[in-house]
Amino acid sequence: MLNILVIGNGQCGNRILDAINKEAFGGKSKFAKFYSQQKYKSNVETIAINTAMNDLKEMRFTKAKDRLHIPHLHGVGANRNVGKHVFEDNKANIMRQIEERGNFDIGFVLTSASGGTGSSFTPPLIEELKKNYDFPIYAVVVLPFREEGTLYLQNAAFCLKDIRDSGVDGIILADNQFLKQMGGDVQSAYNTINDMIAKRILFLLDALDSEMMMVTDLGDFKTVMSGGAGLATIGFYEADKGMPIKSTIQKALSPSGLLFSTDVYKEGSRAMVIIKGDKSYLSIDEISTEVEKLSSSVGHVFKGIIVRKGESPQVLAVLTLEVAEELENLYSVAVDAIHQEREKKTRVTEQKGVDRAFSQIDGLEPDY
Numbered sequence: 010m011l012n013i014l015v016i017g018n019g020q021c022g023n024r025i026l027d028a029i030n031k032e033a034f035g036g037k038s039k040f041a042k043f044y045s046q047q048k049y050k051s052n053v054e055t056i057a058i059n060t061a062m063n064d065l066k067e068m069r070f071t072k073a074k075d076r077l078h079i080p081h082l083h084g085v086g087a088n089r090n091v092g093k094h095v096f097e098d099n100k101a102n103i104m105r106q107i108e109e110r111g112n113f114d115i116g117f118v119l120t121s122a123s124g125g126t127g128s129s130f131t132p133p134l135i136e137e138l139k140k141n142y143d144f145p146i147y148a149v150v151v152l153p154f155r156e157e158g159t160l161y162l163q164n165a166a167f168c169l170k171d172i173r174d175s176g177v178d179g180i181i182l183a184d185n186q187f188l189k190q191m192g193g194d195v196q197s198a199y200n201t202i203n204d205m206i207a208k209r210i211l212f213l214l215d216a217l218d219s220e221m222m223m224v225t226d227l228g229d230f231k232t233v234m235s236g237g238a239g240l241a242t243i244g245f246y247e248a249d250k251g252m253p254i255k256s257t258i259q260k261a262l263s264p265s266g267l268l269f270s271t272d273v274y275k276e277g278s279r280a281m282v283i284i285k286g287d288k289s290y291l292s293i294d295e296i297s298t299e300v301e302k303l304s305s306s307v308g309h310v311f312k313g314i315i316v317r318k319g320e321s322p323q324v325l326a327v328l329t330l331e332v333a334e335e336l337e338n339l340y341s342v343a344v345d346a347i348h349q350e351r352e353k354k355t356r357v358t359e360q361k362g363v364d365r366a367f368s369q370i371d372g373l374e375p376d377y
């Protein structure tokens with residue numbers, strides 16, 4: 010049995026963690042967490058960390074003991090410099106809470122790249138975890154909608170770089186901009202995206218701790234994640250019962266299954282494909298043909314098969330990327346945003362427009 014740590018930082022990280030707990034506690038009643046056992050095979054410890062009490066209170070499926078409030082106003086207002094200081098001041102407390110949960114085989118830290126708390130807590134937290142423990146740690150990082158503004162874009166650019174420099178064992182990308190194709194208003198888009206990420210992580214945790222017909226394990230996952238440029242994404246598809254397994258695999262690797270925009274056949278570096286379902290769906294010929302097609306363009310592909318009586322076919326693909334054109338696009342938009350912010354600041358200090366307006370009444374008194 011694996012011991013797994015899942016930490017959600019900031020509002021986005023908290024909500025994804027809550028979506029994971031919702032699935033794990035059976036999903037339906039908000040009271041489930043008070044009396045249910047989690048459905049995990051593994052021993053999973055979850056911790057939500059936030060500076061904003063309201064974000065923690067909003068969680069419906071995460072136990073109160075798993076919510077850690079770090080007092081600082083009502084958040085750090087998207088300011089990563091403030092966030093880094095707040096983390097430093099509270100580091101000992103945060104690390105103590107983690108230490109009390111025992112030993113782990115693997116850890117995940119969930120965060121948005123663009124807010125304040127999650128994006129500034131995650132890099133130093135991973136650095137600290139890597140300093141103190143020797144289990145692998147993966148960051149699951151949500152990229153912003155591109156129209157959310159200059160501060161979020163610059164945060165995303167610096168946060169990703171900081172996470173990469175933190176000693177993390179791999180970064181799994183999910184992109185709000187790409188996933189907004191799911192449609193709906195912002196709140197329902199968030200819920201859909203969070204559920205998509207939660208479902209993929211839970212499938213992965215289940216697979217890493219399962220008896221498989223063809224084995225993939227934590228060692229294989231580590232090898233996949235250490236490939237490419239340290240960046241990865243996850244694809245998933247659950248088919249209707251009639252769908253052939255070859256189409257299910259193709260769907261998992263297509264834009265409708267992925268969390269980040271990439272052509273896996275062009276940008277992929279290593280992959281792990283896990284196929285689950287009733288054995289009547291699991292044609293070895295079809296599976297081998299699809300896996301060979303993938304491995305001929307990406308290099309090594311680990312494959313695992315989990316036979317589950319009566320279950321419809323499901324496919325999960327973890328893919329590390331060699332290049333990521335969409336990330337390059339994001340960085341060029343972010344660089345424009347950084348310049349825009351800088352120019353605005355220089356204009357304010359050079360022109361002192363508002364000061365000039367006020368200075369016109371220097372020495373004058375109101376006359377009634």
Ligand SMILES: Nc1nc2c(ncn2[C@@H]2O[C@H](COP(=O)(O)OP(=O)(O)OP(=O)(O)O)[C@@H](O)[C@H]2O)c(=O)[nH]1
Pocket residue numbers: 018019020021022024025060061064083084085086087088120121122123124125126127128151152153154157161185199200202203
């Ligand atoms: N997918 C998804 N994205 C979210 C969610 N909530 C916020 N975001 C995105 O996360 C980014 C903002 O980060 P938050 O996580 O809200 O910020 P925070 O870490 O709590 O930081 P501060 O509030 O500034 O202290 C934006 O790009 C949002 O679009 C969510 O529930 N799901």
